[in-house]
Every structure is written in C-alpha cells, then in structure tokens.
Amino acid sequence: MPEEQAPPATAKWPQPTVDLREMARILRRRWKLVAVSSAALAALALIYIFILATTLYTATSTVFVDPRRTTAIESNQSSVETSNYGTDDATIDSEAMLIQSIAILQRVVEKLKLTNDEEFNPPPNALDYIKSFFKTAGPEGGASPQDAAIARAVDILQRRMKVARQGTTFLVDINVSSQSPRKAALIANAVSDAYFEEQVRAKNDATKIAANWLNGQIDELKSRVVASEKAVEDYRAANNLTVSQGVTVNDQQLTDLNNQLIAARVQTAEARAKYEQARQLAKNGGDPGGINAAISSDVIARLRTQYADIAKNEADLLSKYGPRHPSVAAVHAQLRDTQRLIDEEIKRILQSTQHDYDVARSREASLQQNFDQLQGVATSSSQAQVRLRELQREAEANRTLYESYLARYKESTAQQALQLPDSHVVTKASIPISPSWPKKFLILGLALTLGLGIGSVLAFIADYLDERVKTLDQAEKISGVPALAAVPLISAGELAGRAKRGRSELDRYDPKTTTLLPAPLQPPLMRYAIEAPGTFFAEAVRSIRLALQRTMRVQPVKVVLVTSALENEGKTTLAANLAQSLATLGVKTLLIDGDLRNPQLTRSLCPHAETGLLEIAMGRAPVERAILVDPSTGLSILPSTTIKRTEFITELMFSEQMVDVLDHCRHRYELVVIDSPPLVPLVDGRALAELADRIVLALAWDQTPGEVLSHTMDLLAPVHDRILGTVLTRVDLSRLRFYDYYQSSAYLKPYATSGLTVEAAR
Known part of the structure; x- marks a missing residue:
C-alpha cells in the first residue's frame, strides 16, 4: 500500500475566532442589562461616598533617609567608608518598612495617647463581638486591657498610614490619614520623630553591645599579649639571645669582630709591604735610606742635614788647610760618626718594620680566631632564632589586635554620648485643607467601569445561556x-x-x-x-x-x-x-x-x-x-x-x-x-x-x-x-x-x- 501522506497545513481544523461585530450586537441587544449593572454599582458608589464612607484627611511628612551619614566622632575617611552600610534599593525599602513597624507605631500611640481617641480605639461593635466569638481562647495570663487597646490602636494606625518611596531617590513620604486634619499632621510628624528616636536608640544599643563585647575581648587580649611577650623574653634568656639596640649581642659582637678583622688585615698588608720593601733593598744591596719610613723619619732628616753641614765644612777646610790638617781630621771624624748614626737609625727602622709586620700578623690571627668562634656560636643558635622570631610575630600580632580593640572600645565609649540619626526631615507635615478620602470621581469612575464590565460579562453570559x-x-x-x-x-x-x-x-x-x-x-x-x-x-x-x-x-x-x-x-x-x-x-x-x-x-x-x-x-x-x-x-x-x-x-x-x-x-x-x-x-x-x-x-x-x-x-x-x-x-x-x-x-x-x-x- 502506498505510504499515506500527511494532510496539508490548510486541512487543519479551523481555529475559533472572536467575532467583534457579534459581540457588539450582543452588547446592543443586552444594553439594558449593562445599563442596570452600571447604574446599580454607581448607586452603591454614591451611597458609599455620601453616606457610608468616612471622610479622611491625609498629611505627609517627607524624610530623607541617608545611609551614608556618619557620626561626628568619626574623623577619617577610612572609618567613614567602613562604617557605612549599603545604599541600594533594599536598604531604603528596609528603612521604609522600619518606619511603619509596630515598635515605632507603638511609641507614637503611647506618646500621643491614641488609646484615649475613639478614632483609634473605637468601642466594640456587633462585628467585633462576632469575630471574638469565633476566636479561640488565649492562654492564661493574656494581654491586659491596656495592651489590647494599644495593639488595636497600632493596628488602626497601620491601616491609616502609608509609607512610600519617591521613585529611586532617598526621599520617603510618611502619609497618615485621620478624620481630623490637625490630628493627621500631628501623627505624621510624631511618626517621623519616633523613627529618628528609634534610629538613635538602635545605635546606642548597638554601641553598648559592641562596647561590652570589646571590653570582654580586651581583657582576654591583654592577658594574651602579656603571655606572648613573656614567652619571647623567656626564650631569649634561655637561648642567650639578648638584644641590644634591636639586634642580639652575639650578632653585634660578630659585626664588630668582622670590622676589626678587616682593619687588621689592612694593617697587616701595609706592614708586610713595608717589610718586604726593606728586605728586598737589603737583599739587593740598595740604599736602605730610600725606605719610606727612613725618608719620613725626623731623626734621619736631622742627621742627614747635620751630615751635609759637616761635609760642607770638610770641603771648606780641605780647600783651605789640606787633608793633613788636624781640623780636617776632626771634621772627617765627625762625618764618620754622623754616618754611623744614620746607619744605626736606618737599621733600627728596618727592625721596627719587621716587628710591626709580626705584630699585625699576630693580631689578625687572633681576630680571625675569635671571629670563627663567634660564627660557630651564631650557626648553632640559628634554630633558636627562628623560633624566637615566630614568638615575636605572635606577640606582635596579639599586641596589634589588642591595640585595635582598645581603640575601637574607646571610640564606642565616646559614641555613646553622641549619636545622630541617619535621616532627617525634609518637609514637616502640614495641616491638609481638603479631604483625601473618599475620592468621589475615582470611586464613581471605578464603579461605572466595573459596572460596565460586569454588565458586559452578564450580557455575554445571558446571551450564551439564552x-x-x-x-x-x-x-x-x-x-x-x-x-x-x-x-x-x-x-x-x-x-x-x-x-x-x-x-x-x-x-x-x-x-x-x-x-x-x-x-x-x-x-x-x-x-x-x-x-x-x-x-x-x-x-x-x-x-x-x-x-x-x-x-x-x-x-x-x-x-x-x-x-x-x-x-x-x-x-x-x-x-x-x-x-x-x-x-x-x-x-x-x-x-x-x-x-x-x-x-x-x-x-x-x-x-x-x-x-x-x-x-x-x-x-x-x-x-x-x-x-x-x-x-x-x-x-x-x-x-x-x-x-x-x-x-x-x-x-x-x-x-x-x-x-x-x-x-x-x-x-x-x-x-x-x-x-x-x-x-x-x-x-x-x-x-x-x-x-x-x-x-x-x-x-x-x-x-x-x-x-x-x-x-x-x-x-x-x-x-x-x-x-x-x-x-x-x-x-x-x-x-x-x-x-x-x-x-x-x-x-x-x-x-x-x-x-x-x-x-x-x-
């Protein structure tokens, strides 16, 4: 059998459509039902507006909720940034909900004595008795009549109050409705004042809680700091890690010896150079007088001056008296004695150079020995120093945390005496002139619209059932x-x-x-x-x-x-x-x-x-x-x-x-x-x-x-x-x-x- 083909798209069942002309004809032929429904609801609306509705006046107090506002005790920008909380929509909406909370409204009721006002504490009516009949009995020791009156007044005030944020701004309107325009303004301003008082009270409570908690933490941190610092000192004393001017004595000695050893090595090198020069001149038969020490010696300089003078005198006498003259012989003897003295002085200088070289070399060796000993001691105490630094870091961390908590405790203690609300009043509520309820045209328009809608629905139903x-x-x-x-x-x-x-x-x-x-x-x-x-x-x-x-x-x-x-x-x-x-x-x-x-x-x-x-x-x-x-x-x-x-x-x-x-x-x-x-x-x-x-x-x-x-x-x-x-x-x-x-x-x-x-x- 040939495979069946799927039906074309045009072969689908026709979809039901709305015939607007038929709907219009239904409304025209059932216009009486629509008119009666609209007239009935309009009549009910008029009865409600002029007979049943309670005339209310609405007063509005505008509050600026500023989450970024800081207390006067905060001085630096960093503390301001850390003390601020979020400024997003949720924060402003939360503040708006706080304004209409039971705690604030209860404070307003007690302050204005609204429990004595029949508007907020009306006498029970038949409906209240019926509601109380169906309510289950409360536990023994329930609320007192005064508490019940306050709760009833708070409930009515909640229904008479509307808190609304102005768009996406920080401005919040507190709208309070009352049968008396003066009372409406009074309550609206009282609500804003109670909101500010609640903010200050909440801050004081939070500050007290923080101060008490910090005080308890400070005592514990103080004992922890003392214990950690004592552990550092005990460990330093036990391991001979005494500190002088920020470093241990062993390190200071090692540094001094290292400096002395360097100086001794320099000195030894100089003495050795002088000694090698003199020994080389003596070995080669050179004039020892050319040694730097001899040249710079005052004694040799005087002897050589004296030798020059005697030689000059000898030359004069030889030219005048000849070599056999006794005076020439005497001068010649003086010249030999002077030369002998110069040679003896140079010899002494040569011996002194060797001696200085030996002394410098001995001193260098002694310093090297002491340095090696101290270096060995430093190597053996390296593990102890690691542990010491660990103890020092722990002690420093405890000290820093202690100082931070102590500073915050002092700030909290100071803030208890000075707390400012995060909000302020932009516009105080004034006495309204015209009533806000009932909205006659709005109610009548809604009634007519609802009547037309209900009448139209009834017309369609009646026509469908007809x-x-x-x-x-x-x-x-x-x-x-x-x-x-x-x-x-x-x-x-x-x-x-x-x-x-x-x-x-x-x-x-x-x-x-x-x-x-x-x-x-x-x-x-x-x-x-x-x-x-x-x-x-x-x-x-x-x-x-x-x-x-x-x-x-x-x-x-x-x-x-x-x-x-x-x-x-x-x-x-x-x-x-x-x-x-x-x-x-x-x-x-x-x-x-x-x-x-x-x-x-x-x-x-x-x-x-x-x-x-x-x-x-x-x-x-x-x-x-x-x-x-x-x-x-x-x-x-x-x-x-x-x-x-x-x-x-x-x-x-x-x-x-x-x-x-x-x-x-x-x-x-x-x-x-x-x-x-x-x-x-x-x-x-x-x-x-x-x-x-x-x-x-x-x-x-x-x-x-x-x-x-x-x-x-x-x-x-x-x-x-x-x-x-x-x-x-x-x-x-x-x-x-x-x-x-x-x-x-x-x-x-x-x-x-x-x-x-x-x-x-x-």
Whole structure:
C-alpha cells in the first residue's frame, strides 16, 4: 500500500475566532442589562461616598533617609567608608518598612495617647463581638486591657498610614490619614520623630553591645599579649639571645669582630709591604735610606742635614788647610760618626718594620680566631632564632589586635554620648485643607467601569445561556425544515386606532347573535393582513401563502395545520390571516378552530356560536349548520364551542368521526386551515398532525426555547415529511437588527408603510 501522506497545513481544523461585530450586537441587544449593572454599582458608589464612607484627611511628612551619614566622632575617611552600610534599593525599602513597624507605631500611640481617641480605639461593635466569638481562647495570663487597646490602636494606625518611596531617590513620604486634619499632621510628624528616636536608640544599643563585647575581648587580649611577650623574653634568656639596640649581642659582637678583622688585615698588608720593601733593598744591596719610613723619619732628616753641614765644612777646610790638617781630621771624624748614626737609625727602622709586620700578623690571627668562634656560636643558635622570631610575630600580632580593640572600645565609649540619626526631615507635615478620602470621581469612575464590565460579562453570559429562537437561520438549523417568514408584532397604538373604527357597529350589534362578528368588531390583528396589505405583516403572510401555493402545484394539499410548540405563540393569528389571505385570492378556504380546549379563534370571531366542530363530529348537527361565512372575504369558518367535559376531546381527535369531518371538508373546499392546539403540552395537536397534509409550525420570536423546538420536532417525527416550515411570530423588527440585520427593520425600512413597532399581539 502506498505510504499515506500527511494532510496539508490548510486541512487543519479551523481555529475559533472572536467575532467583534457579534459581540457588539450582543452588547446592543443586552444594553439594558449593562445599563442596570452600571447604574446599580454607581448607586452603591454614591451611597458609599455620601453616606457610608468616612471622610479622611491625609498629611505627609517627607524624610530623607541617608545611609551614608556618619557620626561626628568619626574623623577619617577610612572609618567613614567602613562604617557605612549599603545604599541600594533594599536598604531604603528596609528603612521604609522600619518606619511603619509596630515598635515605632507603638511609641507614637503611647506618646500621643491614641488609646484615649475613639478614632483609634473605637468601642466594640456587633462585628467585633462576632469575630471574638469565633476566636479561640488565649492562654492564661493574656494581654491586659491596656495592651489590647494599644495593639488595636497600632493596628488602626497601620491601616491609616502609608509609607512610600519617591521613585529611586532617598526621599520617603510618611502619609497618615485621620478624620481630623490637625490630628493627621500631628501623627505624621510624631511618626517621623519616633523613627529618628528609634534610629538613635538602635545605635546606642548597638554601641553598648559592641562596647561590652570589646571590653570582654580586651581583657582576654591583654592577658594574651602579656603571655606572648613573656614567652619571647623567656626564650631569649634561655637561648642567650639578648638584644641590644634591636639586634642580639652575639650578632653585634660578630659585626664588630668582622670590622676589626678587616682593619687588621689592612694593617697587616701595609706592614708586610713595608717589610718586604726593606728586605728586598737589603737583599739587593740598595740604599736602605730610600725606605719610606727612613725618608719620613725626623731623626734621619736631622742627621742627614747635620751630615751635609759637616761635609760642607770638610770641603771648606780641605780647600783651605789640606787633608793633613788636624781640623780636617776632626771634621772627617765627625762625618764618620754622623754616618754611623744614620746607619744605626736606618737599621733600627728596618727592625721596627719587621716587628710591626709580626705584630699585625699576630693580631689578625687572633681576630680571625675569635671571629670563627663567634660564627660557630651564631650557626648553632640559628634554630633558636627562628623560633624566637615566630614568638615575636605572635606577640606582635596579639599586641596589634589588642591595640585595635582598645581603640575601637574607646571610640564606642565616646559614641555613646553622641549619636545622630541617619535621616532627617525634609518637609514637616502640614495641616491638609481638603479631604483625601473618599475620592468621589475615582470611586464613581471605578464603579461605572466595573459596572460596565460586569454588565458586559452578564450580557455575554445571558446571551450564551439564552437559547430562545430569534432568527430564521436559527429556526432552520434547529428544526431542519425551511423557515418561511418572520411575522412582525404590531404596535398597540395602531391596534387601538383600528379598534376605534368599530364603535359605530357596536351600537348596532346584537350580543346574542350566533353569527360572525362584523369585521369592524373583530380583533384588528385577526384581519390585519387583508386590511393593511402594504405592511411587513401582510408580506410575511403572503410569503407563507406563496410557499403553500408552490407545494400545492406539485402535490395534492387539502388540509394545512397551523400549530405551535407551546401556547400563546401567535398560531391563531397566523392561521386566521393565512386563511383570509387565501380566501381573498378566490381559493375556497375553510378555517377550522381545532383547539377544543381553548378555542381562541372562536372567541375572537364568533364568541356566541352554538354549533361547532364537536357537534359535527358527534353527529349532533350537519356541517352546513356549523360553518359561518365571512362576507367580506368569502372565508368559511368552523368554530368550536366550549366543552365542559374535556375527556371527550382527546378521544375525538383520534376517532374516525374526525377523519370523516376532514374528508367531508376536503371534498367541499379547496383548502382547509386548522388552528391546532399546542403540540408539547397536549396530544390533540399531534393527532391532528396525523390527519393534515401540511404543517406550519409557529414559533414565538425571543420566546420559544431551542430545546422546546427540538422536542417538538421529535414529536412530529412520524409526519416530518409533511412539515411545510416554521414561522417566527411576534418579531420585533427593530430589535431583530441585533440578531439578523437583513430581516430587520433597518434593512426593510425603505419598503415599510406601517406596523413596525412592537407592543402587543395575540
């Protein structure tokens, strides 16, 4: 089998849509319900505004909530930043909630003694007693009467107060309503003052709690600092880690020795250089006098000066006396002695250089030995110093924490004497001039709007639940047979005007006559189709007549039954006008009053008839004696006399006598129109339907329920093929435009002559 294809998107079920025009028509045809609902709520609103509502005046105090405001004791910016709390929306909203808290309102109630004010502590009423009856009993030792009065006043004040933030600003409005404008302003200002007092009290409490807690922490931290510092000193003493000028003695000694060792090494190097120079000169045979020490020696300098002087003197004496002169020999001896002294001094200097070198080298070695010993001691105490530094850090941390807590404790102690609220008043509440409640126009507007809404909803519900037949299309859908016409109702004024024309005939009329009433004395509605042929009423009757004539051309039709589902649906009027319309065309027509229980047709046309359908069927009188003829139309009428014993009526409808009567009429007349009893309450009409060739079902417009029509069609199921169609009677054409515009007076008005208003009909 080929694979089935998915249906196209266009084949989906149609989605329900909202018909705005139909909604508008529903509101227009149900406007009375909407108007009544709006008027009722508007009336209730007016009663509330002028009678029930309590006049209230609202005073407003504006407060600036500043979370960044600091106390006067905070001096530096860092403390300001750490003391501030958030400035986001949640903070401002929290402050607004705090303003209307029970604690603040209770302070206001006690301050202003609102428990003595009947507005905030009214006497119990009946509703309060009913509420107390349903309340469960509280535990023993409950609230005192004074506490209960305060709680009641706080509750009323909460309902009379509204705290609102102005947009996203820090401004908060405190709105208080009261029956007295002065009292409203007084309470609003009292609430703002109580809010500031609550802020100061909360700060004082927080400061006291913080100070007490810090005081307890300070004692503990103080003992901890003392213990940690003692541990440092004990460990230093135990490990010989005495400190001098910020460093240990061992480190100080090591530093000094290191400096001395460096100086000793320099000195040794200098002495060694001098010694090596002298030893090198002596080894090479050089002049020792060239040694720096010898050159810089004062003794050698004097001896050399003296040697120069003696040498000069010797030269002078040699030139003057010659080498053998005793004076020359003496000078020569002095010169040798001076040279000897110079050599001895240089030798001493050389020995001194060696000695200095030996001393410097010995001193350097001694310092190196001591430095090595101290360095060994420092190496052995490195682990002890690590532990010492750890103890020192712990002691320093404890000291810092102790000093911080001590400073904060002193600040908290100082702040207890000076606390400022974080908020201030921007605008104090003034005495209001005009009342704030009730808002007359607002309440009335809301009532009207709500009334329109409720009325519209009720209109839609009523229209949805209303299943009465109102259009020809609706009648066709429910019944399944054609809808022939819509017969309008005639205005009571027009009927009254037509009835006045029969007053002249009334004087000449014999009440005891058994014939037909004269045409002017007959009900105007029974002859309306022929007396007002230009009206929609007559046009509707002609539409029914046309449908009947069309059927008569193709099928033999002799007996037409005009009936209805329920009583008082206009079937008698329809039967009379249809029969008269046929008679005016020259059709030999007989109109039979088949409603033996309620012969409305007979009471309207021949109320004093003595012979009727029952007498003919029972064989008590011939047909010709009972039939009455209307001379103006040629219509024959077979009335029905009043029957006291109704048990014969049903049996008569099912008897062969009724068949014989109708057969006799079929041969005597071209068309027989029967005014039948209603079908639903009585079985008589169903029996006549079995004998009729065609059935016309009259439905009272906006009166016959759709389910009744469906039930009627079920009752006529055996003769369904004989039903010619349905006819809407008593149609208000002016209202019909809200249901079926094309059948209403709005569409047919250009063709109308009269008979469009609806006030009364049979």
